[in-house]
Amino acid sequence: MVSSGQLSPAPPGNPATAPAEIDTVVLGDLASDPGWRRPVLLEQDLLVLATGGHGIAELDFRGLSCRPGTLLRVRAGQVLRCAGPQFDATVVRWEDGALRGLDVDPDAVPARLQLVGEDEDAVITEVSQLAVDCQRHHGVPAARGLLRHQLAVLLLRLSLLPGRSHPATRTEAATFHRLCREVERGYQHTRRVEDYAAQLGCSVRTLTRACLSVTGRSAKQVVDERVALQASRLLAATDEPIARIGRLLGFTEPTNFGRFFTREVGMSPGAFRAARERPLPGPVVRPRPPADAAGGPPGA
Template sequence: MVPSGHLATALPDAAVGSVEIDTITLCDLAPASGWRRPVLLDRELIMLATSGHGFAEVDFRALPCRPGTLLRVRPGQVLRCTPPQLDATVVRWHPATLHGLDVDADDGPTWVQLAGEDEDAVINEVSQLTVDSRRHGDVPAARSLLRHQLTVLLLRLSMLPTGARRAARPEEATFRRLCREVELDYQRTRRVEDYADRLGCSVRTLTRACLAATGRSAKQVVDERVALQASRLLAATDQPIAWIGRQLGFSEPTNFGRFFTREVGVSPGAFRAAREQPGPRPVVRPRPPADAATDTWRA
Protein backbone atom coordinates (compact mmCIF):
# COMPACT_ATOMS: atom_id res chain seq x y z
CA MET A 1 0.00 0.00 0.00
CA VAL A 2 1.25 3.48 -0.83
CA PRO A 3 1.11 5.81 2.20
CA SER A 4 -1.45 8.61 2.03
CA GLY A 5 -0.03 11.80 0.55
CA HIS A 6 2.96 10.05 -1.05
CA LEU A 7 2.07 9.63 -4.69
CA ALA A 8 4.63 8.93 -7.37
CA THR A 9 4.33 11.43 -10.22
CA ALA A 10 5.18 10.97 -13.85
CA LEU A 11 6.85 13.51 -16.06
CA PRO A 12 4.64 15.04 -18.76
CA ASP A 13 5.04 13.32 -22.10
CA ALA A 14 6.73 15.34 -24.81
CA ALA A 15 4.03 14.37 -27.26
CA VAL A 16 1.01 14.86 -25.04
CA GLY A 17 -1.41 14.79 -27.96
CA SER A 18 -0.50 11.19 -28.75
CA VAL A 19 -0.91 9.91 -25.17
CA GLU A 20 -4.36 8.57 -24.25
CA ILE A 21 -3.75 8.54 -20.51
CA ASP A 22 -0.98 10.28 -18.63
CA THR A 23 -0.23 11.61 -15.14
CA ILE A 24 1.39 14.91 -14.24
CA THR A 25 1.63 17.26 -11.28
CA LEU A 26 -0.58 20.28 -10.77
CA CYS A 27 2.35 22.58 -11.52
CA ASP A 28 2.92 20.77 -14.83
CA LEU A 29 -0.71 21.44 -15.74
CA ALA A 30 -0.36 25.19 -15.28
CA PRO A 31 0.55 27.25 -18.36
CA ALA A 32 3.89 29.02 -18.64
CA SER A 33 2.41 32.14 -17.05
CA GLY A 34 1.18 30.18 -14.06
CA TRP A 35 -2.47 30.34 -13.09
CA ARG A 36 -2.95 34.02 -13.94
CA ARG A 37 -6.13 33.08 -15.76
CA PRO A 38 -8.29 29.95 -16.09
CA VAL A 39 -7.24 27.18 -18.48
CA LEU A 40 -9.74 25.78 -20.99
CA LEU A 41 -9.35 22.01 -20.84
CA ASP A 42 -9.36 19.76 -23.90
CA ARG A 43 -9.09 16.52 -21.90
CA GLU A 44 -10.87 15.03 -18.94
CA LEU A 45 -8.91 14.87 -15.71
CA ILE A 46 -8.97 13.74 -12.12
CA MET A 47 -7.04 15.90 -9.67
CA LEU A 48 -6.05 14.40 -6.31
CA ALA A 49 -4.64 16.92 -3.83
CA THR A 50 -1.54 15.58 -2.09
CA SER A 51 -0.27 18.50 0.01
CA GLY A 52 -1.07 22.06 1.01
CA HIS A 53 -4.35 23.91 1.03
CA GLY A 54 -6.01 26.12 -1.53
CA PHE A 55 -8.86 26.42 -3.97
CA ALA A 56 -9.60 25.07 -7.41
CA GLU A 57 -11.93 27.18 -9.54
CA VAL A 58 -13.98 24.97 -11.88
CA ASP A 59 -16.17 27.05 -14.18
CA PHE A 60 -15.68 30.00 -11.78
CA ARG A 61 -16.83 28.09 -8.71
CA ALA A 62 -14.22 27.99 -5.94
CA LEU A 63 -13.86 24.51 -4.41
CA PRO A 64 -11.73 24.06 -1.26
CA CYS A 65 -8.83 21.63 -1.59
CA ARG A 66 -6.61 19.91 0.96
CA PRO A 67 -4.85 16.53 1.04
CA GLY A 68 -7.36 13.90 0.01
CA THR A 69 -9.57 16.24 -2.03
CA LEU A 70 -10.50 14.78 -5.41
CA LEU A 71 -11.87 16.74 -8.35
CA ARG A 72 -13.06 15.52 -11.72
CA VAL A 73 -13.04 18.15 -14.46
CA ARG A 74 -14.50 17.69 -17.93
CA PRO A 75 -13.26 18.75 -21.36
CA GLY A 76 -14.53 22.23 -22.17
CA GLN A 77 -14.59 23.38 -18.56
CA VAL A 78 -12.19 26.03 -17.28
CA LEU A 79 -9.87 25.38 -14.34
CA ARG A 80 -7.65 27.58 -12.20
CA CYS A 81 -5.79 26.55 -9.04
CA THR A 82 -3.68 28.26 -6.41
CA PRO A 83 -0.20 26.71 -6.25
CA PRO A 84 2.41 26.75 -4.75
CA GLN A 85 0.25 26.36 -1.61
CA LEU A 86 -1.54 23.45 -3.25
CA ASP A 87 -0.06 20.42 -5.00
CA ALA A 88 -1.82 17.49 -6.61
CA THR A 89 -1.42 14.52 -8.91
CA VAL A 90 -3.40 14.85 -12.14
CA VAL A 91 -4.63 11.93 -14.27
CA ARG A 92 -5.66 13.03 -17.78
CA TRP A 93 -7.29 11.21 -20.64
CA HIS A 94 -8.86 11.90 -24.01
CA PRO A 95 -12.68 11.69 -24.29
CA ALA A 96 -12.57 8.58 -26.51
CA THR A 97 -10.37 6.62 -24.11
CA LEU A 98 -13.29 4.98 -22.30
CA HIS A 99 -15.17 3.87 -25.40
CA GLY A 100 -15.99 0.17 -25.20
CA LEU A 101 -15.30 -0.09 -21.48
CA ASP A 102 -17.90 -0.96 -18.86
CA VAL A 103 -17.98 2.41 -17.13
CA ASP A 104 -20.42 5.32 -17.16
CA ALA A 105 -18.39 8.38 -18.13
CA ASP A 106 -20.85 10.65 -16.29
CA ASP A 107 -21.08 8.68 -13.06
CA GLY A 108 -19.36 9.69 -9.83
CA PRO A 109 -18.76 12.97 -8.00
CA THR A 110 -16.92 15.99 -9.38
CA TRP A 111 -15.74 17.07 -5.91
CA VAL A 112 -15.26 14.88 -2.86
CA GLN A 113 -13.14 14.94 0.29
CA LEU A 114 -11.77 11.42 0.66
CA ALA A 115 -11.17 9.83 4.05
CA GLY A 116 -10.38 6.48 5.63
CA GLU A 117 -10.46 3.36 3.47
CA ASP A 118 -11.87 5.25 0.49
CA GLU A 119 -8.88 7.60 0.52
CA ASP A 120 -6.40 4.73 0.81
CA ALA A 121 -8.03 2.83 -2.05
CA VAL A 122 -8.16 5.80 -4.42
CA ILE A 123 -4.57 6.80 -3.63
CA ASN A 124 -3.43 3.25 -4.38
CA GLU A 125 -5.27 3.24 -7.72
CA VAL A 126 -3.84 6.61 -8.75
CA SER A 127 -0.36 5.64 -7.57
CA GLN A 128 -0.30 2.38 -9.56
CA LEU A 129 -1.64 4.09 -12.67
CA THR A 130 1.02 6.78 -12.29
CA VAL A 131 3.85 4.27 -11.88
CA ASP A 132 2.72 2.15 -14.83
CA SER A 133 2.25 5.12 -17.15
CA ARG A 134 5.78 6.22 -16.31
CA ARG A 135 7.46 2.82 -16.60
CA HIS A 136 5.53 1.26 -19.46
CA GLY A 137 4.31 4.17 -21.54
CA ASP A 138 6.05 2.89 -24.68
CA VAL A 139 5.02 -0.75 -24.28
CA PRO A 140 2.15 -1.77 -26.62
CA ALA A 141 0.30 -3.60 -23.86
CA ALA A 142 0.40 -0.48 -21.67
CA ARG A 143 -2.53 1.07 -23.52
CA SER A 144 -4.90 -1.69 -22.41
CA LEU A 145 -3.38 -1.81 -18.93
CA LEU A 146 -3.84 1.92 -18.34
CA ARG A 147 -7.36 1.93 -19.77
CA HIS A 148 -8.42 -0.83 -17.40
CA GLN A 149 -6.71 0.83 -14.45
CA LEU A 150 -8.57 4.05 -15.24
CA THR A 151 -11.81 2.09 -15.48
CA VAL A 152 -11.21 0.58 -12.03
CA LEU A 153 -10.50 4.03 -10.61
CA LEU A 154 -13.68 5.50 -12.11
CA LEU A 155 -15.79 2.58 -10.93
CA ARG A 156 -14.40 3.01 -7.45
CA LEU A 157 -15.24 6.71 -7.53
CA SER A 158 -18.77 5.93 -8.69
CA MET A 159 -19.31 3.89 -5.51
CA LEU A 160 -18.20 6.64 -3.14
CA PRO A 161 -20.89 7.82 -0.73
CA THR A 162 -22.06 11.28 -1.81
CA GLY A 163 -24.80 11.88 0.72
CA ALA A 164 -28.43 11.00 0.49
CA ARG A 165 -29.51 10.45 -3.09
CA ARG A 166 -32.88 11.93 -3.91
CA ALA A 167 -35.49 9.70 -5.46
CA ALA A 168 -35.75 10.00 -9.22
CA ARG A 169 -38.68 12.13 -10.34
CA PRO A 170 -40.57 11.82 -13.63
CA GLU A 171 -39.38 15.27 -14.70
CA GLU A 172 -35.72 14.36 -14.17
CA ALA A 173 -35.45 12.27 -17.34
CA THR A 174 -37.03 15.05 -19.42
CA PHE A 175 -34.66 17.60 -17.92
CA ARG A 176 -31.61 15.44 -18.68
CA ARG A 177 -32.79 14.88 -22.26
CA LEU A 178 -33.12 18.63 -22.69
CA CYS A 179 -29.61 19.19 -21.33
CA ARG A 180 -28.19 16.70 -23.82
CA GLU A 181 -29.95 18.43 -26.72
CA VAL A 182 -28.90 21.89 -25.55
CA GLU A 183 -25.31 20.68 -25.31
CA LEU A 184 -25.44 19.62 -28.95
CA ASP A 185 -27.04 22.76 -30.35
CA TYR A 186 -26.76 25.75 -28.00
CA GLN A 187 -24.47 27.51 -30.48
CA ARG A 188 -27.21 27.47 -33.10
CA THR A 189 -30.44 28.12 -31.23
CA ARG A 190 -31.66 29.41 -27.87
CA ARG A 191 -35.33 28.84 -28.68
CA VAL A 192 -37.04 26.43 -26.30
CA GLU A 193 -39.54 25.70 -29.07
CA ASP A 194 -36.76 24.14 -31.17
CA TYR A 195 -35.77 21.79 -28.36
CA ALA A 196 -39.39 20.91 -27.62
CA ASP A 197 -39.93 19.93 -31.26
CA ARG A 198 -36.80 17.82 -31.25
CA LEU A 199 -37.81 16.01 -28.06
CA GLY A 200 -41.42 15.56 -29.15
CA CYS A 201 -42.96 17.43 -26.24
CA SER A 202 -44.39 20.84 -25.42
CA VAL A 203 -42.61 23.93 -24.15
CA ARG A 204 -44.77 23.66 -21.03
CA THR A 205 -43.46 20.12 -20.40
CA LEU A 206 -39.85 21.29 -20.68
CA THR A 207 -40.45 24.26 -18.42
CA ARG A 208 -42.17 22.09 -15.82
CA ALA A 209 -39.24 19.65 -15.88
CA CYS A 210 -36.66 22.42 -15.53
CA LEU A 211 -38.54 24.09 -12.69
CA ALA A 212 -38.73 20.78 -10.85
CA ALA A 213 -35.03 20.01 -11.35
CA THR A 214 -33.46 23.47 -10.95
CA GLY A 215 -36.08 26.03 -10.00
CA ARG A 216 -35.50 27.81 -13.31
CA SER A 217 -37.47 27.85 -16.53
CA ALA A 218 -36.40 26.02 -19.69
CA LYS A 219 -35.46 29.34 -21.29
CA GLN A 220 -33.27 30.22 -18.32
CA VAL A 221 -31.57 26.82 -18.50
CA VAL A 222 -30.77 27.29 -22.21
CA ASP A 223 -29.53 30.86 -21.70
CA GLU A 224 -27.41 29.75 -18.74
CA ARG A 225 -25.55 27.27 -20.94
CA VAL A 226 -24.83 29.93 -23.56
CA ALA A 227 -23.65 32.42 -20.95
CA LEU A 228 -21.43 29.79 -19.32
CA GLN A 229 -19.70 29.09 -22.63
CA ALA A 230 -19.25 32.81 -23.23
CA SER A 231 -17.70 33.15 -19.77
CA ARG A 232 -15.29 30.29 -20.46
CA LEU A 233 -14.11 31.77 -23.74
CA LEU A 234 -13.81 35.30 -22.35
CA ALA A 235 -11.76 34.13 -19.36
CA ALA A 236 -9.52 31.49 -20.95
CA THR A 237 -8.89 32.77 -24.49
CA ASP A 238 -7.86 35.99 -26.20
CA GLN A 239 -10.43 35.69 -28.97
CA PRO A 240 -12.18 38.98 -29.80
CA ILE A 241 -15.48 39.52 -28.03
CA ALA A 242 -17.30 39.88 -31.36
CA TRP A 243 -15.87 36.53 -32.50
CA ILE A 244 -17.10 34.84 -29.30
CA GLY A 245 -20.54 36.31 -29.87
CA ARG A 246 -20.66 34.98 -33.42
CA GLN A 247 -19.61 31.51 -32.25
CA LEU A 248 -22.59 31.52 -29.91
CA GLY A 249 -25.11 32.58 -32.55
CA PHE A 250 -25.17 36.37 -32.11
CA SER A 251 -24.97 38.22 -35.42
CA GLU A 252 -24.37 41.59 -33.73
CA PRO A 253 -21.86 42.32 -30.94
CA THR A 254 -24.36 44.64 -29.26
CA ASN A 255 -26.90 41.82 -28.94
CA PHE A 256 -24.27 39.56 -27.43
CA GLY A 257 -23.22 42.31 -25.01
CA ARG A 258 -26.78 42.88 -23.82
CA PHE A 259 -27.37 39.14 -23.42
CA PHE A 260 -24.17 38.57 -21.45
CA THR A 261 -24.71 41.59 -19.19
CA ARG A 262 -28.25 40.45 -18.42
CA GLU A 263 -27.15 36.90 -17.59
CA VAL A 264 -23.92 37.52 -15.72
CA GLY A 265 -24.37 41.02 -14.35
CA VAL A 266 -21.32 42.63 -15.99
CA SER A 267 -20.37 43.38 -19.57
CA PRO A 268 -18.17 40.97 -21.57
CA GLY A 269 -15.33 43.49 -21.46
CA ALA A 270 -15.53 43.90 -17.70
CA PHE A 271 -15.71 40.15 -17.18
CA ARG A 272 -12.58 39.64 -19.30
CA ALA A 273 -10.72 42.47 -17.57
CA ALA A 274 -11.29 40.75 -14.21
CA ARG A 275 -10.09 37.30 -15.33
CA GLU A 276 -6.59 37.70 -13.85
CA GLN A 277 -7.91 38.63 -10.42
CA PRO A 278 -7.82 35.83 -7.83
CA GLY A 279 -11.09 34.43 -6.62
CA PRO A 280 -14.26 33.48 -8.47
CA ARG A 281 -15.98 35.92 -10.78
CA PRO A 282 -19.72 36.31 -11.19
CA VAL A 283 -21.43 33.07 -12.12
CA VAL A 284 -24.23 33.04 -14.64
CA ARG A 285 -27.04 32.49 -12.15
CA PRO A 286 -27.19 31.17 -8.59
CA ARG A 287 -26.79 27.41 -8.84
CA PRO A 288 -27.78 24.52 -6.59
CA PRO A 289 -25.28 23.46 -3.89
CA ALA A 290 -22.02 22.11 -5.30
CA ASP A 291 -23.06 18.46 -5.36
CA ALA A 292 -21.15 17.14 -8.35
CA ALA A 293 -23.69 14.43 -9.03
CA THR A 294 -26.39 17.05 -9.70
CA ASP A 295 -24.31 19.62 -11.57
CA THR A 296 -26.16 20.44 -14.78
CA TRP A 297 -23.35 21.45 -17.09
CA ARG A 298 -20.35 19.14 -16.82
CA ALA A 299 -19.46 19.09 -20.48
Protein backbone atom coordinates in the same frame (compact mmCIF):
# COMPACT_ATOMS: atom_id res chain seq x y z
CA MET B 1 1.26 -0.75 -0.64
CA VAL B 2 0.97 3.05 -0.40
CA SER B 3 0.20 4.36 3.06
CA SER B 4 -2.45 7.00 3.71
CA GLY B 5 -1.43 10.51 2.67
CA GLN B 6 1.44 9.34 0.46
CA LEU B 7 1.44 9.20 -3.28
CA SER B 8 4.16 8.45 -5.77
CA PRO B 9 4.86 11.62 -7.78
CA ALA B 10 3.56 11.74 -11.31
CA PRO B 11 6.14 12.04 -14.08
CA PRO B 12 6.65 15.62 -15.25
CA GLY B 13 4.68 16.59 -18.32
CA ASN B 14 6.37 17.21 -21.65
CA PRO B 15 4.59 19.94 -23.65
CA ALA B 16 6.38 18.86 -26.80
CA THR B 17 4.82 15.41 -26.65
CA ALA B 18 1.26 14.76 -27.72
CA PRO B 19 -0.79 13.56 -24.75
CA ALA B 20 -1.40 9.84 -24.46
CA GLU B 21 -4.91 8.41 -24.41
CA ILE B 22 -4.55 8.06 -20.62
CA ASP B 23 -1.72 9.65 -18.66
CA THR B 24 -0.80 11.38 -15.40
CA VAL B 25 0.90 14.72 -14.78
CA VAL B 26 1.36 17.15 -11.90
CA LEU B 27 -1.03 20.05 -11.42
CA GLY B 28 1.43 22.71 -12.57
CA ASP B 29 1.73 21.05 -15.99
CA LEU B 30 -1.81 22.17 -16.79
CA ALA B 31 -1.10 25.90 -16.38
CA SER B 32 -0.13 28.13 -19.28
CA ASP B 33 2.08 30.10 -16.88
CA PRO B 34 3.42 29.29 -13.39
CA GLY B 35 1.22 31.89 -11.68
CA TRP B 36 -2.05 30.69 -13.23
CA ARG B 37 -2.75 34.32 -14.20
CA ARG B 38 -5.69 33.20 -16.29
CA PRO B 39 -7.92 30.13 -16.42
CA VAL B 40 -7.03 27.20 -18.66
CA LEU B 41 -9.62 25.85 -21.09
CA LEU B 42 -9.23 22.08 -20.81
CA GLU B 43 -9.39 19.68 -23.74
CA GLN B 44 -9.40 16.44 -21.73
CA ASP B 45 -11.32 14.92 -18.84
CA LEU B 46 -9.41 15.00 -15.54
CA LEU B 47 -9.26 13.71 -12.01
CA VAL B 48 -7.24 16.01 -9.74
CA LEU B 49 -6.11 14.46 -6.44
CA ALA B 50 -4.61 16.93 -3.95
CA THR B 51 -1.59 15.48 -2.18
CA GLY B 52 -0.17 18.38 -0.17
CA GLY B 53 -0.75 22.00 0.82
CA HIS B 54 -3.98 23.97 0.81
CA GLY B 55 -5.57 26.23 -1.77
CA ILE B 56 -8.55 27.10 -3.94
CA ALA B 57 -9.27 25.67 -7.37
CA GLU B 58 -11.59 27.81 -9.49
CA LEU B 59 -13.59 25.40 -11.65
CA ASP B 60 -15.86 27.22 -14.09
CA PHE B 61 -15.46 30.30 -11.83
CA ARG B 62 -16.56 28.51 -8.66
CA GLY B 63 -14.06 28.33 -5.84
CA LEU B 64 -13.46 24.81 -4.45
CA SER B 65 -11.27 24.41 -1.37
CA CYS B 66 -8.53 21.80 -1.70
CA ARG B 67 -6.37 20.01 0.86
CA PRO B 68 -4.76 16.56 0.97
CA GLY B 69 -7.39 14.00 0.02
CA THR B 70 -9.52 16.40 -2.03
CA LEU B 71 -10.49 14.99 -5.41
CA LEU B 72 -11.87 17.10 -8.26
CA ARG B 73 -13.65 15.75 -11.33
CA VAL B 74 -13.03 18.13 -14.22
CA ARG B 75 -14.69 17.73 -17.60
CA ALA B 76 -13.31 18.59 -21.02
CA GLY B 77 -14.47 22.09 -21.97
CA GLN B 78 -14.40 23.45 -18.43
CA VAL B 79 -11.98 26.17 -17.30
CA LEU B 80 -9.65 25.64 -14.34
CA ARG B 81 -7.50 28.04 -12.36
CA CYS B 82 -5.48 27.36 -9.21
CA ALA B 83 -4.23 30.81 -8.15
CA GLY B 84 -3.42 31.98 -4.64
CA PRO B 85 -2.20 29.57 -1.93
CA GLN B 86 -0.67 26.58 -3.62
CA PHE B 87 -1.38 22.90 -3.26
CA ASP B 88 0.20 19.89 -4.91
CA ALA B 89 -1.85 17.40 -6.87
CA THR B 90 -1.56 14.44 -9.20
CA VAL B 91 -3.71 14.72 -12.32
CA VAL B 92 -5.14 11.75 -14.22
CA ARG B 93 -6.31 12.77 -17.67
CA TRP B 94 -7.83 10.89 -20.55
CA GLU B 95 -8.91 11.48 -24.13
CA ASP B 96 -12.48 11.27 -25.33
CA GLY B 97 -13.23 7.65 -26.18
CA ALA B 98 -10.59 6.18 -23.87
CA LEU B 99 -13.32 4.35 -21.91
CA ARG B 100 -15.46 3.37 -24.88
CA GLY B 101 -16.89 -0.12 -24.47
CA LEU B 102 -16.42 -0.22 -20.69
CA ASP B 103 -19.36 -0.17 -18.31
CA VAL B 104 -18.44 3.02 -16.47
CA ASP B 105 -19.96 6.50 -16.36
CA PRO B 106 -17.38 9.21 -15.55
CA ASP B 107 -20.22 11.69 -15.01
CA ALA B 108 -21.31 9.73 -11.94
CA VAL B 109 -18.32 11.24 -10.09
CA PRO B 110 -19.21 14.61 -8.50
CA ALA B 111 -17.19 17.77 -9.03
CA ARG B 112 -15.58 17.55 -5.58
CA LEU B 113 -15.01 14.78 -3.05
CA GLN B 114 -13.12 14.89 0.24
CA LEU B 115 -11.64 11.42 0.70
CA VAL B 116 -11.01 10.03 4.18
CA GLY B 117 -9.98 6.78 5.83
CA GLU B 118 -10.01 3.55 3.85
CA ASP B 119 -11.57 5.26 0.83
CA GLU B 120 -8.67 7.72 0.70
CA ASP B 121 -6.15 4.87 1.02
CA ALA B 122 -7.76 2.91 -1.82
CA VAL B 123 -7.96 5.89 -4.19
CA ILE B 124 -4.38 6.98 -3.44
CA THR B 125 -3.16 3.43 -4.11
CA GLU B 126 -5.00 3.21 -7.43
CA VAL B 127 -3.91 6.68 -8.62
CA SER B 128 -0.31 5.91 -7.60
CA GLN B 129 -0.31 2.62 -9.50
CA LEU B 130 -1.85 4.27 -12.54
CA ALA B 131 0.86 6.96 -12.47
CA VAL B 132 3.58 4.29 -12.25
CA ASP B 133 2.12 2.24 -15.11
CA CYS B 134 1.61 5.31 -17.32
CA GLN B 135 5.30 6.13 -16.93
CA ARG B 136 6.58 2.56 -17.17
CA HIS B 137 4.48 1.57 -20.19
CA HIS B 138 4.38 4.89 -22.05
CA GLY B 139 3.94 4.24 -25.76
CA VAL B 140 3.47 0.48 -25.35
CA PRO B 141 0.32 -0.52 -27.31
CA ALA B 142 -0.18 -3.69 -25.24
CA ALA B 143 -0.59 -1.57 -22.09
CA ARG B 144 -3.64 0.27 -23.41
CA GLY B 145 -6.07 -2.27 -21.99
CA LEU B 146 -4.34 -2.21 -18.60
CA LEU B 147 -4.58 1.57 -18.29
CA ARG B 148 -8.20 1.65 -19.53
CA HIS B 149 -9.30 -0.88 -16.93
CA GLN B 150 -7.32 0.79 -14.15
CA LEU B 151 -9.05 4.09 -14.92
CA ALA B 152 -12.46 2.40 -15.12
CA VAL B 153 -11.96 0.77 -11.69
CA LEU B 154 -10.91 4.12 -10.20
CA LEU B 155 -13.99 5.89 -11.59
CA LEU B 156 -16.30 3.10 -10.45
CA ARG B 157 -14.86 3.25 -6.94
CA LEU B 158 -15.38 7.02 -6.79
CA SER B 159 -18.96 6.75 -8.01
CA LEU B 160 -19.78 4.20 -5.29
CA LEU B 161 -18.31 6.01 -2.30
CA PRO B 162 -20.56 6.18 0.80
CA GLY B 163 -22.61 9.32 1.03
CA ARG B 164 -23.13 9.68 -2.70
CA SER B 165 -26.77 10.27 -3.54
CA HIS B 166 -28.42 8.21 -6.24
CA PRO B 167 -31.83 9.81 -6.76
CA ALA B 168 -34.59 7.58 -8.02
CA THR B 169 -35.32 7.97 -11.70
CA ARG B 170 -38.19 10.37 -12.24
CA THR B 171 -39.89 11.46 -15.40
CA GLU B 172 -38.83 15.05 -14.77
CA ALA B 173 -35.21 14.08 -14.15
CA ALA B 174 -35.07 11.97 -17.30
CA THR B 175 -36.58 14.80 -19.35
CA PHE B 176 -34.14 17.30 -17.86
CA HIS B 177 -31.24 14.99 -18.68
CA ARG B 178 -32.40 14.69 -22.30
CA LEU B 179 -32.76 18.46 -22.58
CA CYS B 180 -29.23 19.03 -21.27
CA ARG B 181 -27.87 16.59 -23.83
CA GLU B 182 -29.63 18.46 -26.63
CA VAL B 183 -28.46 21.82 -25.28
CA GLU B 184 -24.86 20.57 -25.30
CA ARG B 185 -25.21 19.75 -28.97
CA GLY B 186 -27.19 22.80 -30.01
CA TYR B 187 -26.54 25.84 -27.81
CA GLN B 188 -24.33 27.43 -30.48
CA HIS B 189 -27.22 27.38 -32.92
CA THR B 190 -30.38 28.08 -30.93
CA ARG B 191 -31.49 29.33 -27.52
CA ARG B 192 -35.19 28.77 -28.27
CA VAL B 193 -36.84 26.31 -25.91
CA GLU B 194 -39.40 25.66 -28.65
CA ASP B 195 -36.63 24.20 -30.85
CA TYR B 196 -35.48 21.82 -28.12
CA ALA B 197 -39.06 20.78 -27.38
CA ALA B 198 -39.53 19.91 -31.05
CA GLN B 199 -36.30 17.90 -31.11
CA LEU B 200 -37.37 15.95 -28.02
CA GLY B 201 -40.95 15.46 -29.13
CA CYS B 202 -42.52 17.17 -26.12
CA SER B 203 -44.04 20.51 -25.19
CA VAL B 204 -42.35 23.62 -23.85
CA ARG B 205 -44.46 23.21 -20.72
CA THR B 206 -43.04 19.71 -20.17
CA LEU B 207 -39.47 20.98 -20.43
CA THR B 208 -40.16 23.89 -18.11
CA ARG B 209 -41.81 21.62 -15.53
CA ALA B 210 -38.83 19.25 -15.66
CA CYS B 211 -36.29 22.05 -15.23
CA LEU B 212 -38.22 23.61 -12.36
CA SER B 213 -38.45 20.22 -10.65
CA VAL B 214 -34.72 19.50 -10.88
CA THR B 215 -33.12 22.96 -10.68
CA GLY B 216 -35.79 25.46 -9.61
CA ARG B 217 -35.17 27.36 -12.85
CA SER B 218 -37.09 27.52 -16.10
CA ALA B 219 -36.00 25.78 -19.29
CA LYS B 220 -35.14 29.15 -20.82
CA GLN B 221 -32.89 29.97 -17.88
CA VAL B 222 -31.14 26.59 -18.17
CA VAL B 223 -30.43 27.20 -21.87
CA ASP B 224 -29.29 30.80 -21.39
CA GLU B 225 -27.04 29.90 -18.46
CA ARG B 226 -25.29 27.28 -20.59
CA VAL B 227 -24.58 29.88 -23.28
CA ALA B 228 -23.38 32.42 -20.69
CA LEU B 229 -21.09 29.83 -19.14
CA GLN B 230 -19.46 29.03 -22.48
CA ALA B 231 -19.06 32.74 -23.21
CA SER B 232 -17.38 33.19 -19.82
CA ARG B 233 -15.01 30.31 -20.51
CA LEU B 234 -13.94 31.71 -23.88
CA LEU B 235 -13.60 35.27 -22.59
CA ALA B 236 -11.47 34.21 -19.63
CA ALA B 237 -9.28 31.51 -21.18
CA THR B 238 -8.74 32.68 -24.78
CA ASP B 239 -7.81 35.84 -26.67
CA GLU B 240 -10.57 35.45 -29.26
CA PRO B 241 -12.15 38.82 -30.15
CA ILE B 242 -15.37 39.45 -28.27
CA ALA B 243 -17.36 39.83 -31.48
CA ARG B 244 -16.10 36.46 -32.74
CA ILE B 245 -17.06 34.77 -29.48
CA GLY B 246 -20.54 36.19 -29.91
CA ARG B 247 -20.73 34.83 -33.45
CA LEU B 248 -19.52 31.41 -32.30
CA LEU B 249 -22.44 31.36 -29.86
CA GLY B 250 -25.04 32.33 -32.43
CA PHE B 251 -25.22 36.12 -32.00
CA THR B 252 -25.19 37.91 -35.34
CA GLU B 253 -24.73 41.36 -33.75
CA PRO B 254 -22.09 42.17 -31.09
CA THR B 255 -24.53 44.48 -29.31
CA ASN B 256 -27.01 41.63 -28.84
CA PHE B 257 -24.26 39.45 -27.39
CA GLY B 258 -23.18 42.25 -25.07
CA ARG B 259 -26.71 42.78 -23.76
CA PHE B 260 -27.23 39.05 -23.26
CA PHE B 261 -23.95 38.56 -21.40
CA THR B 262 -24.46 41.60 -19.19
CA ARG B 263 -27.96 40.43 -18.26
CA GLU B 264 -26.78 36.91 -17.37
CA VAL B 265 -23.45 37.66 -15.69
CA GLY B 266 -23.86 41.17 -14.33
CA MET B 267 -21.01 42.81 -16.25
CA SER B 268 -20.09 43.44 -19.87
CA PRO B 269 -17.94 40.97 -21.85
CA GLY B 270 -15.12 43.52 -21.90
CA ALA B 271 -15.22 44.07 -18.14
CA PHE B 272 -15.34 40.32 -17.50
CA ARG B 273 -12.29 39.77 -19.72
CA ALA B 274 -10.39 42.64 -18.07
CA ALA B 275 -10.93 41.02 -14.67
CA ARG B 276 -9.77 37.54 -15.75
CA GLU B 277 -6.29 37.90 -14.24
CA ARG B 278 -7.73 38.61 -10.78
CA PRO B 279 -8.98 35.77 -8.57
CA LEU B 280 -12.74 35.73 -8.50
CA PRO B 281 -14.46 35.97 -5.10
CA GLY B 282 -17.22 33.55 -6.00
CA PRO B 283 -19.51 32.35 -8.79
CA VAL B 284 -19.85 34.82 -11.64
CA VAL B 285 -22.17 32.87 -13.87
CA ARG B 286 -25.12 31.33 -12.05
CA PRO B 287 -24.04 27.68 -11.97
CA ARG B 288 -25.91 24.94 -13.75
CA PRO B 289 -27.09 22.09 -11.51
CA PRO B 290 -24.44 19.52 -10.57
CA ALA B 291 -23.99 16.83 -13.19
CA ASP B 292 -25.01 14.14 -10.74
CA ALA B 293 -28.38 15.82 -10.04
CA ALA B 294 -29.85 13.99 -12.98
CA GLY B 295 -27.00 12.14 -14.61
CA GLY B 296 -26.09 15.49 -16.10
CA PRO B 297 -24.39 16.24 -19.36
CA PRO B 298 -20.69 16.39 -20.11
CA GLY B 299 -19.25 19.78 -19.49
CA ALA B 300 -21.73 20.57 -16.79
